[in-house]
Amino acid sequence: MIEASAIETELLAFVQREVFAPDVPVTAETDLIAAGFDSMSLVRVLLFVELTYGLWIPERELNAVTLRNLRALTGTVARLLHGQ
């Protein structure tokens, strides 16, 4: 069973590397949309989750709450993984 903390670490490393510039401070609690996260950023993250965990997050799980920050998104990923 994958720990939520491990998922959060992976997601954070991914967005710091592939989405945000190096000098943009991003933590698990950073407001993603306020920081510039857009639809293509979301697709990139969804594909990363699919590649890493074999899970495609369905659209019904994606909303302003689950995408508020990476911690919230991690919660969704962990819940869906553990429910599989």
Place this chain on the structure above:
Amino acid sequence: MLGFDHELRRGGFAGNSCQIILELGSAISPDALKTRLANLVKQYPILSARPGGVFFPRWNSNGNGVDAPQICVHRDDPALRQQIFNEPLAINHGELLRFDLIQHEDERMTLIFTWMHALMDAPGAEYLLALIGSAGFAELPLPAARFPQAPRPKPPLKERLKSAWKYLDHLDEFCKFAPRAIGSRHPEAPTALNYRVEKLSVEETEQVRSNCARYAGVLGEAQYHAAVSVLELHRLHQRLGCPSPSYVLPFPVGLRLKGSIEPMFSNQVSMLMFQFLPDQADSLAGAVGALKTQTCQAMRSDLLDSGRTLGELFRFLPLSIYVAVLKHGLRGEICSLFYGDTSAVNPQLTTFLGAPVEDFAHVAAVTPSPGLGVIFYHFRGRLRITILHSARVLNDTEAAEFAANLKQRLLNP
């Protein structure tokens, strides 16, 4: 971008240039602007470079003694803006930028900043304008002119060729239902591009945002805008009696990391090409669904990278052949509609040399075929849509009707 410039000039148009139009609450001093520009050109010699290179395009810098971009001052006239939009830049003489200031009777001023698209994209231009306009006030940091970090090592040529071929295979699939542009319906019209800007109020913008979330999901604004544009394009084709077997939309994807403007003088955009069949373009759900499915497929297949690789591998070709190769991909068409979505205008553009910025518009050239384009952007929480058209494809009445229908569809899908 250079290929499109060649295609436009070959057809008698002004070239592949873009504009940012600032409506200023008060006048600015042309001399102050001139001084600021002269300083910036010294810091960034690329601003007065000439496109050159024998096999591979590159900028040939003047070195010492460069001239600052031209600043023209005009009295207001109804036909002036379209005239300035169709005034070509003398790129072979190093004119990559131009500033036109329009004086109004009530002491306000309009600033029209024209630049060669090959020099930079819209976010780069917005930042450059904010940089110029901040002189003497809250000075903005000067970004690197070129790539600030070492670029990622390129894969071997064999892999790059395979990647490029993948993109060509992708376009080949589109050719099963190759698109057909509206065509030159007004051949007697001048070779000119025209534009109009639809302005939505704060309340209307909120209504569109609500529709975006409802029909395209969270962060679905660009997808909603694109889907509605395709819907209205399909309606337009039907109204004009020239239905197309499909509609191909180049969907721009910004490549800069969020929070960075570097490299400023570059087009950091790649295109994902999407195809919509008529039954998909008949309904919003169909268009949004097709867009989302194709986005995921394209990203899974690394088509963003394939498209860039293809462009890089072909850049040694003479421009006329480059454009011919581009058109060959879709059996004579480049796309059905040019589409841009630059999101929120740079929030640092609040004043320009001390004058308050009261309104903003993006304008950009489109190639003679399809001769139609739309740009979406937000200025201080209000949605703006610029509709661009060749005078030979749509006359002003037809363009106004298309624009009005597009706005209505966004508000009431």
